[in-house]
Amino acid sequence: MGKEKRELTGAEIFWECLIREGVEVIFGYPGGYTLPIYDALTKYQDKVRHVLTRHEQGATHMADGFARASGKVGVAMATSGPGATNMITGLATAMMDSSPIVCITGQVPTNVIGTDAFQETDITGATLPVTKHSYLVSDIRDLAHSIREAFYIARTGRPGPVLIDIPKDVQNAKTEFVYPTSPIVLPGYHPPRRATGEQVSRALEMINEAKRPVILAGHGVLISGTANQIRELAEKGNIPVATTLLGIGSIPDQHPLNLGMMGMHGKAQANHAVQNADLLIACGMRFDDRVIGKVSTYSPKSKKIHIDIDAVELNKNIKVDLAINADLAVVLRQIIPGVRVRKHAHWTRKIKEWIKDADRRDILNKKTDVLIGAQVINKIWEGTEGKAVVVSDVGQNQMIEAQYYGHDEPHTHITSGGLGTMGFGLPAAIGTSFAVKDREIWVVVGDGGIQMTISELATAVQENANIKIAIINNGYLGMVRQWQQLFYNARYVETPIYSPDFVKVAEAYRMPGYRVDKIEDIIPTMRKAQAHQGPVLIEFVVEKHDTVYPMVPAGEPLHEMVRRPHVPSDAKEN
């Protein structure tokens, strides 16, 4: 076992370790208690690029976006105290969506920890519930192996955020640098691998006997890189696939077996299929409440197989008949050879009827004078040939993006699903731009969400991030307004939101900005944006009171969707 020996400071050891983890970009904001690390960066600038963000929350979302787009661990850094607490939202976002990020925080020197020193926060304590694991490195001899473990834990098993808190004196201390090359030993951490033979044969029995099966594809499909296997399973057994919000891209949008997104704002055919199925094969998803609606009426006629790498998710929200705690990639390899080729003609016909009904209600059929959000997304899809990576924010913009941008490949749809973090979109797209060079990157964000992290426009310009920002401006916090409309008697309390002139904002940040309020202007404006190498902002002024349909009211049965009425006389088919 080779070992390299040199006397280095903690700050230097930090960078040495990061480089050995393959880190090429780090998003951060310096401060008093990370000064030694920043000073040491001068020696490593040829190997690592540091991106100065405008807020530490932005740094965490950038690391998150980078991680989701690349499959590598994203890294963010902040100083102690307020810098560290600003990271909490980003950590929670990554935790909920199983995103592998490592966040570094500076800390006050070890001799004053616990004395309420200037800019001191117990950040390992504060972030306990929103991290997969965390380290407070109080001895320089622990630094190298802690960083190594942190990256290992972040990316393996069910990925998640890991925080490393490094006191300033540890950054300044010197020690002989011995990079550990021995295997990482964590006695309590053994991500599961295979399903047992018994589980495989039971699963096959259930799959081969089913008459109305549905595959539920979640984020785990993307994380485990099994989109092709899911497709193989679906095609072999003729099993339709419904995805979660984060599972979008598990199966090509136009694939005949794709039902689309399920759940609260899912496609009607997906929800009907789930409710009428006799078998659910849940792959790398967690039966989130936005996916299942009312627990007691959820898919009542089905047997359920649930495959997840996280044992906690099994039998948590939905009781299943067969729970397999294993790596999805391995399980699918075990199962697929035994799946019988089936037609499921009756089931397929039924699904086609639901799809036909949904098409008749499609808002795209509606002719209006004002822009409709869905039409904007549809045009963005058209104008990018469905090939862009789209990073959406949270709210109506997120749901219409999920409904109307047909994603064909994994990792081309990035959004904050579990935590629903407004303000995620712009910084996550900046992070994505460091991972994705061969595709367009579009941000779909509301007038509310953009204002939460609008300061990162400066970061986008500074880094010349090649992102196109589509602000869907309806003058409201649209999703909350929609709930007020449907459940609070249309009392729009504090949801109309004042916005600046976004085009002027763009100009002030020295980036091109456009405003579009007619459908025929969408594509030409997009062409201008696409021709520009670097960030561009387009504000789409859309219908104020548009509602996202279908909608399953929170806690209601999944099949009781509030539907958009059939689009009348001016519909396409007439």
Added chain:
Amino acid sequence: MQHTIIALVEDKPGVLNRIVSLFRRRNYNIKSLAVGPCETPGVSRLTIVTDENDSIRQNLVCNNLLKLINVIEVEDVTNVPTVIRENVLIKVQVNAQNREELKNIAKERNARIVDEGERSMILEVTESVGKIQATIDVLRPYGILEIVRSGKIAITRGDDRPEIKNGVAGRGTESSRATEQVNNYLY
């Protein structure tokens, strides 16, 4: 219904906080908690008693405990033949008239007298929880000044070490060892 959980955890700073924090997050009440070293150096053994009724939630807490990086093994021993003991120290009032009487009670109740003062004595009882309660009830009329209890400690019966898998009983999946080569990238 009370549940008894045994957990083996790494003996490192902050680990107990992670465990207790988990119970707080899931809104579980801990009835008793006993921590100490066990037969393996560097490993602490916990006996945790909760009053969770819902078996699904109970299972969830075991899985959640296991998910903590520093937790090595977890077993719910509620329905397993187990020796459960608790150690209790009781300071009871005493006077010249009832001193002998109390000494007899101590003898009958298998309690050791560990300290005798002029107006009080301290009894130590290590028993099952039911017997401890009975002793406390008998002593109460004499005037109990203080009680301190260790919390329950549990060990499963039989010759073998209980089969505490890295997982809840019956799940039976193979685990990868941490030493296994893991790809640098997720996909």
